[in-house]
Amino acid sequence: xxxxxxxxxxxxxxxxxxxxxxxxxxxxxxxxxxxxxxxxxxxxxxxxxxxxxxxxxxxxxxxxxxxxxxxxxxxxxxxxxxxxxxxxxxxxxxxxxxxxxxxxxxxxxxxxxxxxxxxxxxxxxxxxxxxxxxxxxxxxxxxxxxxx
Numbered sequence: 001x002x003x004x005x006x007x008x009x010x011x012x013x014x015x016x017x018x019x020x021x022x023x024x025x026x027x028x029x030x031x032x033x034x035x036x037x038x039x040x041x042x043x044x045x046x047x048x049x050x051x052x053x054x055x056x057x058x059x060x061x062x063x064x065x066x067x068x069x070x071x072x073x074x075x076x077x078x079x080x081x082x083x084x085x086x087x088x089x090x091x092x093x094x095x096x097x098x099x100x101x102x103x104x105x106x107x108x109x110x111x112x113x114x115x116x117x118x119x120x121x122x123x124x125x126x127x128x129x130x131x132x133x134x135x136x137x138x139x140x141x142x143x144x145x146x147x148x
Contacts, residue, residue, distance in 0.1 A: 001092070002126035006109040006135045010142045014073040014100035020141045021096055021107055022081060024050045029145075030137025045070045049086075063090040073098050073105075089116055109138060 010017055020026070022044065028036045031052065038050040045067065052063040065083045073079030078099040085092045092112040099106050113130050 001120075002113045002123040002130060004111055004113070004127040004130045004134075006107075006131060006138055008107045008138055008142060009101070009104065010107065011104045012142065013103065014079065014098050014105040017105040017107060017142065018073050018079045018098045020144070021098065021109075021138065023141065026141055027052070027137055030140050031133055039064075061087070061089040063087045065094075069095075073100060085114075090114065091116065107138065107142070109134060 012020070024036050024038055024044075026036075028034060031054070033056050034052050034054045036050055036052045038044070038048065040047065040049045042048075046069065048067045048070075050065055052065070054061055054063065064086045066086055067081060068084050069080055069082035071077070071080045078097050081096045083094045083096075085094075090113070092114045094109065094111040097108045099108075111130060111134065113126055115126065118126065
């Protein structure tokens with residue numbers, strides 16, 4: 001399994017940090033050739049489904065995800081979100097935690113990324129690519145310029 005971790009510290013308050021990192025359509029800007037759309041009505045919470053569609057010309061695949069844990073940060077408690085990937089091509093899960101630290105916050109993103117048909121021997125390369133792509137996405141979201 002290609003598990004990777006990304007951590008960031010920000011001056012943003014935990015509530016604003018949470019709002020930015022769980023703005024699913026904003027993730028589109030950080031992942032090349034990909035658009036993200038929420039397919040269930042709001043508000044966002046357990047049961048919300050969104051789809052990351054990656055396409056290059058006629059080659060395309062969908063990465064549907066469902067929120068199975070949704071606990072926004074509150075005084076004295078970190079926020080936690082868990083996504084289960086439900087696609088035919090991409091499977092696995094992601095967990096995002098936002099914890100208040102002083103007047104700012106810390107984000108921890110842990111993901112188990114699997115691509116069907118990809119040999120397990122390539123997991124280290126897939127994890128490295130995940131750290132790069134999602135690290136860039138997270139940096140952009142926190143800076144308010146999603147993925148740049």
